[in-house]
Amino acid sequence: MNHAVVDGSCFWQFFNSWSEISRGSDKISRPPVLNRWFPIDDDCPIRIPFSSEQISDTFVVPKVEEMVFHFTKEKIAKLKAKANAEMDTTTISSLQALLAHLWQSVVRCQNINDTNQEVKYVLLVSARPRLRPPLPEGYFGNTINAETLRATAEEVVGKGLGWVAWQMNKAIALQTNDGIRKLYEDWVKNPKLLTMSVMTNNTLTTSSSPRFNVYGNDFGWGKPVAVRSGSANKTDGKMTVFPGVEEGSIDIEVPFFDLRSL
Template identity: 35%
Template structure:
């Protein structure tokens, strides 16, 4: 599996000019007391990942910017009453096992208020706007391990010429994408009106899903520094977002299913799109027929574990599912070949497979890094099922939702629902520069409707 590389994103545009106006901390509004939550086997593989970053861009808002900031900070203090783990720090128990620690004397979440009034919202919506977006999100290049010394949640509120950017950095050792968007929706619910309650309470007890204590031997230095042993500089990458319309998605799904045999299971939208991406990126890399190519999906295990966990489970409940083949085989076979491999790998990842993966890690815990992923990987994160365009703080739905620069490597893909709803999907891809140039010219991949 893959964790950590510090990728170098191609700088084809100037960064946004950011002026920091203030920095403060926000704590839960009410007294919580001392709370401790052991990190479990599902959490620990991400300790050497970077903070997970999300960026929401809004056009316009009512009132003055200072008033909007105050409202966002006030509602953050309220929602942290339920999601107070995000206001804590990482710590260790007497056995050296990682945990989330919270007490009322801690500083809470970090909030930066910034100004980028020279920038229009429209300038941030382009397919190649990655370099402009980077400075709108906090904690670039910050490892989750640094949660021992830093807040577990950092927020940056940036004033734009005609809107607002809300950039968030979440410590990935304590939550996954499902929990991230649960928190964001809950925060927006509180912000929309006085006395508003969140619709779904977080399920906070991690030991309900796993209670084995695992001690990780980390190459730590004293103080808030990144250990040299887990630094890694990767190749120069380009990031681009490809927007697939509903009709393009339906064509992809139809084409993949048209190749399948009568006795095979039909392929879902996700499986068909994943195969489409896997084949296209593999073509763009111009690999030799004998070169391996690997597909990875970070799958939600909430309904796969035994007993199943609720969607509101707060933490990491994802595992990486792998499949692979030779490049020549993937590209020589019909489109259903890759889809069938992905489908079989996903179906096989049941509670037994999850248990075996956890036991293997517990018996031989290791620190994963992106450089461990190997070559020629296509990895899918996030999900078009996340209702990211419903995060309304009281000034409308976002114009765009993007990932930050962290946690990217050659072949990393993030999927989001398209803004126009229906069944459109946005595909955010990071690739080596030459491969990206070829992908942009691949008519079979583009479906002529992007």
């Protein structure tokens, strides 16, 4: 399933529907909405100017070490409460607090000598609920945008969990209807291909979501006991978030070239 066509919401909607059919249902509970949303009404189709440089980016599955961290509902609640208390707010979400904790932990363990070294965190944010009007729940397409956070290693480690989580909170808040529409309209005028070169050193990326219905998949032999992604979904610093098997818990796959320092 290619990200040029669909996103993680569609991926899990497909598996949810497949499992319903496998259990004998003659009607799936959430049919896909195949009507395409487009930011403008003309200039279709989009002509992408291919060049040898654009198509020479070859992805080779790297040899990375991997660890899966399990966070209980209670631990996540403590992180959320701490982050909000530090910033005197109530708007930092559970996931933002958890990812901030993870970013701090990784940067701290990397022992970066130059504390002014820039580190980055790439958040992948869905445009589905942010467009006005919002896209239908079952919209079958790719609605993901990337928001990149930049800070120094000293800021991430030293300014506290709340400060880091607040940077994530502000970055996600920038994903407004007007901002998303402008992003897409600009892309149509000057289309560019996404390459793996965006994954530079000292960069973390989070994909997937704890909101996906993973454990509701039952193909007739029982519900899942765990979820893991394949090798093509793993590069240095590219983390994948899944719901944990216990309600409210979260599992995070963390691959790095060298996990020994973590």
